[in-house]
Amino acid sequence: MYSEQVMDHFMNPRNVGEIENPDGVGEVGNARCGDIMKVFMKIENDIIVDVKFKTFGCGAAIATSSMSTELIKGKTVDEALRVTNKKVTEALGGLPPVKLHCSVLAEEAIKAAIEDYKNKQAEKQTADSI
């Protein structure tokens, strides 16, 4: 039912954990099942130099969280915003249709973390200009 890549990322998820003093944090819940993903980012000069996640969810949610953090690491924030759940699912060799909604969690958490980063940057700029 699950591809080898899904099983691999579920059994050995990459980038699990937290980052101290992150530049962006995003936390989202899946309305359909109540599962939660939290993502932490370290961003330097608009490049995601490190990313970690914590997902309280099903195997598909953990596998997509793991793969999506791998896909955005080292990328610019704009490139990361273009990593959709479809791309993550493709990189995992597909998901069963009933589990597709699980892949949305990672995409939304990444977007939320980047938004948090952008808000913090805007606040800093305002503070610097006063």
Ligand code: FES
């Ligand atoms: Fe909740 Fe998969 S069942 S994210």
